[in-house]
Amino acid sequence: MAEPIFPNRNALSAGHKLFPFGNICPVFHLAFPIGNANTVGMSTVVHSPAEVGTAARERRKALGYTQAEVASLCATGVRFISDFENGKATVELGKALTVLEALGMDIHLAIRGEP
DSSP: OOOOOOOHHHHHHHTTTOOOTOOHHHOOEEEESSSTTTTTOOOOOSHHHHHHHHHHHHHHHHOOOHHHHHHHHHHHHHHHHHHHHTTTTTTOOHHHHHHHHTTEEEEOOOOTOOO
């Protein structure tokens, strides 16, 4: 699993924005880490925007960040973060990928039935 872009809360509280990849997500895969922030190597297949949003919300909370902090780091608004976490199907894909990258989550695309 990728490390979150903001690895420690002290950097946020000091006003430093750690976003080494800019607003571009370089890698997209389809496997979302589940469980708490210390979970390594676990993933789940998702079938809906609601499942992606729920996974993102759980990861954000496990890392101890607010929606406002994530929105600030991802150059988006709190409304977008809320819509995304609530499974709104029409959220902008590029912004959603930026949020997942910031949370240290990857999306792995795979063809069903192939290893």
